[in-house]
Amino acid sequence: MxxxxxxxxxxxxxxxxxxxxxxxxxxxxxxxxxxxxxxxxxxxxxxxxxxxxxxxxxxxxxxxxxxxxxxxxxxxxxxxxxxxxxxxxxxxxxxxxxxxxxxxxxxxxxxxxxxxxxxxxxxxxxxxxxxxxxxxxxxxxxxxxxxxxxxxxxxxxxxxxxxxxxxxxxxxxxxxxxxxxxxxxxxxxxxxxxxxxxxxxxxxxxxxxxxxxxxxxxxxxxxxxxxxxxxxxxxxxxxxxxxxxxxDNIALINDARLAAWDYYYKGLFSLERLGLISLAKHKDKHKHNAHMFYIKVRDVAEREHLISFLKDKGITAVFHYVPLHSSKAGQAFSQFHGIDRFTTRESERLIRLPIFHGITVSEQEYVVESVRDFYGIHFNDRIKSRG
Structure with a gap:
């Protein structure tokens, strides 16, 4: 697991x-x-x-x-x-x-x-x-x-x-x-x-x-x-x-997380090139800390399908926030100014993959292979059409 x-x-x-x-x-x-x-x-x-x-x-x-x-x-x-x-x-x-x-x-x-x-x-x-x-x-x-x-x-x-x-x-x-x-x-x-x-x-x-x-x-x-x-x-x-x-160990922890983040990015980049997923983008002027590694899939249905698929393989992947303006308290204490163009749509596409201090390369390799398997099994026609 x-x-x-x-x-x-x-x-x-x-x-x-x-x-x-x-x-x-x-x-x-x-x-x-x-x-x-x-x-x-x-x-x-x-x-x-x-x-x-x-x-x-x-x-x-x-x-x-x-x-x-x-x-x-x-x-x-x-x-x-x-x-x-x-x-x-x-x-x-x-x-x-x-x-x-x-x-x-x-x-x-x-x-x-x-x-x-x-x-x-x-x-x-x-x-x-x-x-x-x-x-x-x-x-x-x-x-x-x-x-x-x-x-x-x-x-x-x-x-x-x-x-x-x-x-x-x-x-x-x-x-x-x-x-x-x-x-x-x-x-x-x-x-x-x-x-x-x-x-x-x-x-x-x-x-x-x-x-x-x-x-x-x-x-x-x-x-x-x-x-x-x-x-x-x-x-x-x-x-x-x-x-x-x-x-006392902050540089070592940070470097290890960044290495894990880079491993995922390189391992899953081929799926992005095929248009099957989207990966997080970082601007050169901003240095991130590899707090999380997420991918974005086509829609909420595909997200649930992938999460279930990974669970069956012993991998815990999760989505993240439900936008606050859609909640009961959010509707009582807030207002959304303008158009919700991306907040809800993008939140429904996002999946976070396992990343933590001490995660092994073999564990990450298994996660990458499992995500690739999902798209190979369930979306073979989409892969071929973009090949």
């Missing part, structure tokens, strides 16, 4: 987790939290990072930080995880979805400006599959309309846009360390990225239940008290220790 994913594990996590367990600070902002903070701040080049229990929590913090109020509007793609929208709905915002581009499944930056109204407060680009949105255009739109940009870079650790790490370009960003991501903090976990200096102090207060506890520990106030709204948004130091074991 070839699983769709396996959580990243290097073996180095054990020593750090045990060390954290034996320490006097297993809760948030202990030794390993600080080490991870320093590593990411140096790598990203941002003002501040703060580890959180999940990417969902990091996104919720962004909504508080930019003071989202009931009736405000936030623009984003519908093809994303529910947390992207829910973080702002919780503050009373209305979500305005715009269409995606078929080539990379990211928000179509050319459609954003016409969706802006006098109620719009933020744009939330989602870097799907760790592939960058067109951030220069998005930042230009935001600057001209005085809007915040919050990067949902949940899948984007180690990806870049024109040399800049994803999450470092907007006013705020969010990473995920869920077990399905390239790097994990032991099941759940996330991180808030703060690029605007004026948001740093308040982000620490919100994360510490609305208190100025961090200022107290730094000796900047003689006692701490409740000064703002907030919640408990701290990752435990045991989770940070697990994550540190992967940051």
């Amino acid at each position: 070839i699983d769709f994913f396996k959580p990243t594990y290097t073996g180095d996590e054990d020593q750090y987790v045990l060390d954290s367990m034996k320490s006097q600070r297993m809760s948030g902002d202990g030794k390993y939290s600080q080490m991870c903070h320093e590593w990411f701040e140096d790598h990203i080049g941002c003002e501040k990072v703060l580890l959180t229990p999940s990417c969902t929590h990091a996104l919720e913090m962004t909504a508080i930080l930019i003071n989202v109020q009931p009736g405000d509007e936030v623009i984003m793609p519908s093809y994303t995880f529910v947390s992207t929208a829910n973080a702002f709905v919780l503050r009373g915002a209305k979500i305005v979805f715009v269409d995606i581009k078929a080539d990379d499944m990211n928000i179509d930056e050319s459609l954003i400006e016409e969706a802006i109204t006098d109620k719009t407060v933020a744009i939330v680009p989602v870097h799907y599959a760790g592939v960058a949105c067109e951030m220069d255009t998005i930042m230009d739109i935001a600057e001209r309309h005085q809007l915040y940009v919050i990067e949902d870079a949940a899948q984007g650790v180690m990806s870049t846009y024109k040399g800049r790490p994803l999450g470092s370009i907007g006013h705020l960003g969010a990473y995920s360390f869920h077990e399905t991501k390239n790097y994990t903090s032991g099941g759940e976990g996330g991180m808030l990225i703060i690029n605007s200096p004026n948001l740093v102090e308040r982000s620490e207060i919100i994360r510490e239940k609305g208190t100025n506890r961090n200022l107290f520990f730094r000796g900047m106030v003689d006692k701490y008290s409740w000064v703002d709204i907030g919640s408990s948004y701290l990752m435990s130091d045991i989770q940070a220790a697990y994550l540190w074991g992967q940051l």
Whole structure:
């Protein structure tokens, strides 16, 4: 059986987790939290990072930080995880979805400006599959309309846009360390990225239940008290220790995933040349992180047929998001601006193949051969017609 994913594990996590367990600070902002903070701040080049229990929590913090109020509007793609929208709905915002581009499944930056109204407060680009949105255009739109940009870079650790790490370009960003991501903090976990200096102090207060506890520990106030709204948004130091074991090996993990991604691409390229599937396209100026490998098939019926075929061969392949605007909550809390030209159609064509740290070449070879078998058995006439 070839699983769709396996959580990243290097073996180095054990020593750090045990060390954290034996320490006097297993809760948030202990030794390993600080080490991870320093590593990411140096790598990203941002003002501040703060580890959180999940990417969902990091996104919720962004909504508080930019003071989202009931009736405000936030623009984003519908093809994303529910947390992207829910973080702002919780503050009373209305979500305005715009269409995606078929080539990379990211928000179509050319459609954003016409969706802006006098109620719009933020744009939330989602870097799907760790592939960058067109951030220069998005930042230009935001600057001209005085809007915040919050990067949902949940899948984007180690990806870049024109040399800049994803999450470092907007006013705020969010990473995920869920077990399905390239790097994990032991099941759940996330991180808030703060690029605007004026948001740093308040982000620490919100994360510490609305208190100025961090200022107290730094000796900047003689006692701490409740000064703002907030919640408990701290990752435990045991989770940070697990994550540190992967940051120690981050280049090796990234290189291995990229090699696996390239193997799939080369192995399945012949099917694309025959017009049977479409493969993900990446622009040279954007460095991706091989978070996922997906193919696109003809339609939803073919997708279900292929998933079933691979399952019978012991391979777990899955589709991904159901567009949020088609959901019950989406219909209540959002609107789709313009025409849904690609969001639904492309989402119904997409299948994700197994890719994870430690996947073997023989496992990938079997996946490639099985996909080829599917088209050889069921679509022989189509292959011949394009031969």
